[in-house]
Amino acid sequence: MEHNFTWKNDGRTKVMIGCGTRPEIIRLAAVIKRCREYFDCCVVYYNQNWDRNLSTVFWEDFELKNTFGEYGPDILVPVVGENLGVTCGNILGRSYELLSELQPEGYLVLGDTNSCLSAISAKRLHIPLFHMEAGNRCKDECLPEETNRRIVDVISDVNMCYSEFARKYLADTGLPKERTYQTGSPMAEVLHMNLEKIQKSDVLERLGLEKDKYILLSAHREENIDSEKNFLSLFTAINALAEKYDMPILYSCHPRSKHRLEKSGFQLDPRVRVNEPLGFNDYNKLQMNALAIVSDSGTLPEESSFYLSIGHPIAAVCIRTSTERPEALEAGDFILAGITTRELL
Structure with missing residues (x-):
């Protein structure tokens, strides 16, 4: 896969963050900024939302710059196909290719969109997998997000839950306690960070x-x-x-x-x-x-x-x-x- 990203190789842990929609950019905004401070960080955007108003403008709103000093992710991965099956296949195939090449020491996803299915690639490559917004359930199995949540929760090495409801749900399903943590939502930091601009x-x-x-x-x-x-x-x-x-x-x-x-x-x-x-x-x-x-x-x-x-x-x-x-x-x-x-x- 063509891209210009290279790790800094400065001794810090190499962490890759995968996302693909507007809500993920929003929720991850503060996390991405903090990860760039502490880790050798690569942000990958699986381009599910291709419209400028659904993606590009949010990198600018949050002043999220990549390693090249531009607003946007480090690597943009086109995944949208002619139907859902092709799109999901592209997410799996292209994330596997990218993770195989770059070999991060940790892979982080948030939520329940189809982009989160890239977690399967990380798991198969034995890359430590972290899931934010873990344990959320609406108990409606007709919703595609519910399927995605179940898959990613079960295979993740570390599940980060927003609430005690979510943490308890994962505990009740039998997931080991040492793999599940209640961290709260990152949205408070995002809103605080932008409150002056909002007003x-x-x-x-x-x-x-x-x-x-x-x-x-x-x-x-x-x-x-x-x-x-x-x-x-x-x-x-x-x-x-x-x-x-x-x-x-x-x-x-x-x-x-x-x-x-x-x-x-x-x-x-x-x-x-x-x-x-x-x-x-x-x-x-x-x-x-x-x-x-x-x-x-x-x-x-x-x-x-x-x-x-x-x-x-x-x-x-x-x-x-x-x-x-x-x-x-x-x-x-x-x-x-x-x-x-x-x-x-």
Whole structure:
């Protein structure tokens, strides 16, 4: 595989970090910066999100520079194929090739995306494997993320859990205690690191929005977009929400979601404004000032808990039928609403 990366060979432990989507960049931002301080570090990006607004802008938002002094990963690995099987095959094959060549002394992945399946390559090559966000379960086996979580948790040498719920779950499955640690979520560090930039964002002025006079929407998960039944249920509920509250609903729309809407011919209420995906600082400024955030994002539970902890609670409404973050239901301003009109209203 062609790339220009070489280890510094300065005596520090060689650590490779693998990621492939916007949420992974966000959650790993503070971790990557700290790893570059203490380790000979290589960041690999399996390019699942190829749109600039879903990847490139986030390296810039977090000022994450590679070993060449540019914003971005050290190695960019194209993996997207014509179908899911080809994409997953590319992730496995190309990660195996890269890990075989560079032979890091540790490999770190976070979460449950398809990029995390690169962990299988590390395991087969006997490279110590570390999994952040381990032990999360929504108990819905129809979700692809649930399958990925189970695979990576079981094969990892060290599982780093966000919560006692997750740690206890892994302990109950029989994983050795010495392989499982409760570390908390890295999102608090990420949000603290960027809080000043978030507060300085002028996104409300640019979009012509006023505090507490709009609803922020994000809907992109496979179970909400690719399922015809769930798609129609959710967006019918969104239209009902716009009618009930009679205010703008700003939809930060993933390209795949936009394509699905256009292909379906579904007519959104005129008050629902479809917008390109927003950068981290702009999106969080919008979250801090919205009447409510209606979202299926995996980072929403952590963000709601963080804002509550700094005395700025947000109204976080999760448009899913299950969550892998039960602790957020207890600790933050976070509710599991579902995807029907009756549930959402």
